Amino acid sequence: MHAPALRLAVPSDATPVAVMSRALVEDGLPGWSWDPQRVERAIRARDTCVLVAAHGSAIGGFAIMNFGDTQAHLSLLAVLPSQQRKGIGTRMMAWLEESALVAGIEKINLELRANNQAAREFYRALGFVESASLPGYYQGYEAALRMTRDIRRQISNRMG
Ligand SMILES: CC(C)(COP(=O)(O)OP(=O)(O)OC[C@H]1O[C@@H](n2cnc3c(N)ncnc32)[C@H](O)[C@@H]1OP(=O)(O)O)[C@@H](O)C(=O)NCCC(=O)NCCS
Numbered sequence: 428m429h430a431p432a433l434r435l436a437v438p439s440d441a442t443p444v445a446v447m448s449r450a451l452v453e454d455g456l457p458g459w460s461w462d463p464q465r466v467e468r469a470i471r472a473r474d475t476c477v478l479v480a481a482h483g484s485a486i487g488g489f490a491i492m493n494f495g496d497t498q499a500h501l502s503l504l505a506v507l508p509s510q511q512r513k514g515i516g517t518r519m520m521a522w523l524e525e526s527a528l529v530a531g532i533e534k535i536n537l538e539l540r541a542n543n544q545a546a547r548e549f550y551r552a553l554g555f556v557e558s559a560s561l562p563g564y565y566q567g568y569e570a571a572l573r574m575t576r577d578i579r580r581q582i583s584n585r586m587g
Contacts, residue, residue: 441467
């Protein structure tokens with residue numbers, strides 16, 4: 428099958444995105460932080476971008492990024508296990524970084540579960556660096572690692 432297309436999420440995507448968050452990102456944590464209502468609020472919010480990689484309504488991956496004035500925060504990113512290691516995560520990040528550059532963002536921050544080695548490798552491969560360790564970040568239950576990428580370097584690379 429050909430690669431999924433990237434598009435902005437619509438409200439009917441909220442439940443499949445939330446279900447993927449619960450299964451792939453929040454697995455084993457108490458509660459359901461990104462439930463369908465919260466994802467739908469993010470889809471409708473003007474300062475948040477919910478991106479999906481999909482064949483029509485069949486979602487294979489998604490990302491949620493909040494845009495501030497000069498910094499953006501990647502809240503969630505996941506790709507279905509059957510579609511991982513095919514470059515979908517990288518394509519979604521490139522799409523979001525391009526949007527962030529156009530919006531005047533200087534830095535992208537994110538947190539991931541400290542024991543999530545695969546995601547750590549993924550973000551490192553994209554040029555993110557570890558900037559802080561945050562004990563008890565997830566509902567006082569589990570530690571997080573903060574990673575950061577200065578995307579202004581990308582601009583100077585392109586102009587140089
Ligand atoms: C992290 C995640 C989004 C990566 O998505 P993906 O589409 O599989 O990533 P890509 O195919 O673009 O991978 C790009 C590179 O990242 C690195 N990488 C990705 N997954 C990796 C893994 N499991 N182990 C080691 N390195 C990995 C590799 O360098 C890879 O390049 P390669 O395949 O040529 O070796 C995906 O593994 C995922 O959804 N995991 C579960 C949810 C999660 O942990 N989300 C992040 C925290 S919110």
